[in-house]
Amino acid sequence: MVGSADMFKGSGGKPFAELHSLSHYSFLRSAASPEELVRRADDLGYAAIAITDECSVAGIVKAYQESKAQGIKLIVGSEFRVTEVGTLVVLAPTREAYAELCKKITLFRSRSEKGHYQANIDDFFDGFSQCLLLWQPDFSQAQLLAIGEKLKSVWQQRFWLLYERHYQADDERAFQAMVELQQAVKVKVTCAGGVRMATIEQQPLYDILNAIQHGGSLAHQPGLASNNAEHHLRSLSELQQCYPQKWLAETLVIAQQCQFCLSELRYEYPVELVPEGMSASGYLKQLTEQGARWRYPQGVPESIKALYLKELSLIKEQSYQPFFLTIHDLVRFAREQGILFQGRGSAANSVVCYCLGITAVNPAQIQVLFERFISKERNEPPDIDVDFEHERREEVIQYIYRKYGRQRAALAATVITYRFKSAFRDVGKALGFSEQQLQYFRRNLDRRDKEQSWQQQLVQQHPEVTNSVRGQHLLQFTEQLMGTPRHLSQHVG
The missing domain is CATH 1.10.10.1600 (Bacterial DNA polymerase III alpha subunit, thumb domain)
Incomplete structure (x- = not known):
């Protein structure tokens, strides 16, 4: 483990990393956008900030984009509130850990109706081999010592107690309880802000959101308003007055371990569509050539052959073959079942899409510009939109679930x-x-x-x-x- 002195050097002398903050993607629980949180943390001189929306990673993309612009380190994580235990904050230090976190979020969400989730303490004793865990205990509950010892036995060096202070009446009691639990379980303590606002000026909006969440009004239920505005991102001097120095230093120890960046993610498509003994490139070329003969029964023009070979070369170079094979499989199913469909958009500029039957526009009759569809400069998968007839779209959806399983297929959210x-x-x-x-x-x-x-x-x-x-x-x-x-x-x- 790196010492605290080395940590200050590695963080550019910045003495704190915020490890627990919610954006407004934790619906009605935060008054700040991910971008506001990242910008404010950078302005305050933080070494890093973790966006840990409740059972979600919905705010991470915007936070990532802002962190690139600001230069502050972004940590990916999520918060889970567990009955009779307290709050558990899970951080993803690696790409593998991020996959674990997303899998658990999916599991917890699938147990409940839309908009809710269900996480039990037993869920944190298995399936998290790479993640880091911060536990903020609910000291009003019993058996915390037994829970802490079991969490330590499972998470070992990836486990910390989490202390947050917001200047409440029971601060002294909560601090003493944390010290006693630390001494009993023998794990390190770190601190965080439990952030819900980027700045103190957002407190009135935060109170409004809290009233909306509870279905009440501040006029008739003044208890829905905050006691103070301490859930905002605080200055370094305020934090140093609030927390022990060793707990502040521990935030940097944790931040240094978190090296995962969203730039590591790539689209990963099904590979089981490729017949045994063939490569994805070879199979896509075979299907394209078959489709070309189907589209041009009088003979494939040399100009068309040259175009699809050029496209196939670029598709191979960008490793997008499984993407095209996946779409081809869907339209093949629809055609076999007599389900009407139509590919549209920039895919109409692709000869390969025409030969695969994804689009119906003959590229020989239009001025084809394949670079509108896919290019090396954009370095992103092409956009293929396929419309299926409304009355039978559900048949296609169910085919996807049957073929790939519900653990690997999902409808997009908005x-x-x-x-x-x-x-x-x-x-x-x-x-x-x-x-x-x-x-x-x-x-x-x-x-x-x-x-x-x-x-x-x-x-x-x-x-x-x-x-x-x-x-x-x-x-x-x-x-x-x-x-x-x-x-x-x-x-x-």
Whole structure:
């Protein structure tokens, strides 16, 4: 294990890495976007920041993009709240660990209805051979010593106790309980901010979100508001006053072990489509040549042959053969079952797609520009859209599940974000307005008006409301909430 002095050198002298922060992809539990968290952590001089959304990695891509722009190290992880245990934060130090984490998230989500998950303490005694574990115990529960000892026996050197301080009335008791548990289990302690906000200014919005999450209003349930704003990213000087130095240094020990980067990920397609004894390239070429003879029964023009050979060469160079074979298998099934389909988009620029029967556009009759479909410069898989007739699309979906298994196939998700109507309603209810009042306020607002914003219209129509503090908050937080994630849904495709 690297010593703390060496860790300070390796972190550029930066004395802290945030290991537990939620973005607004932990729906209604955070007021900050992944980008805001990354930017703020970089501004504060942190060595790294972990985005650990609850049973999700939904915010990681945007955090990764921002971390590249800022230069701060990003750590990938996820938070799990487990009944009678507390909070478990799992970090992915390697590509293999990331796969483990995603597999567990899938398992926990599949046990519950949409929008929820179920994780048990037994789930953390198996299936995590590469990940790191931070445990924030719920000290109101019994048998924590037995749980801690078992976690240590399984996770060994990859296990830490996690302490977070937000200046509550029971701070002294919680600190002492942590020290006693540490001495009993004999594991190291690290600290984190339990972050829900990038800056202290986001606390009012955070309170609004908390009220929305609990279906209450701050006007009638003031207990839904925060006691303070300590869940924001704090300055290094504040952190040094808050936590023991050795616990701060331990955040760097953990951060140094986390070397996984999203840039390591590549698309991985099924390989079982390739017949035994053949390579993916050879099989794709064989199917393309067969398709060319089917498309051109009077003989394949030399110009078409030259084009598909050029395409096949680039496809091989980019290792996209399994991708084309996967799509070919789907359209083959649809054709055999008499299910109508049509490939569209940039795939129409591909002779290989035409020969495989994915698209119906004859490239000999158009000006083909294959580089619109796939190129070495973009270094990303081509975009092939295939529309199946609506009434029979489910047959194709079930074929995919049968062929690849439900552990390897899934429908894509889409993030539903707040629009004006939903933001206005949810914020209004959180502020104590009734549904009838909100409908009345909204009735004459014209969102298509280019001369006046909806805020200006509301001020003009209902000055008695907008001149009040609550009315001003309705204007302010509705605007802030618009465009932020509300929930996950199934992609319409």
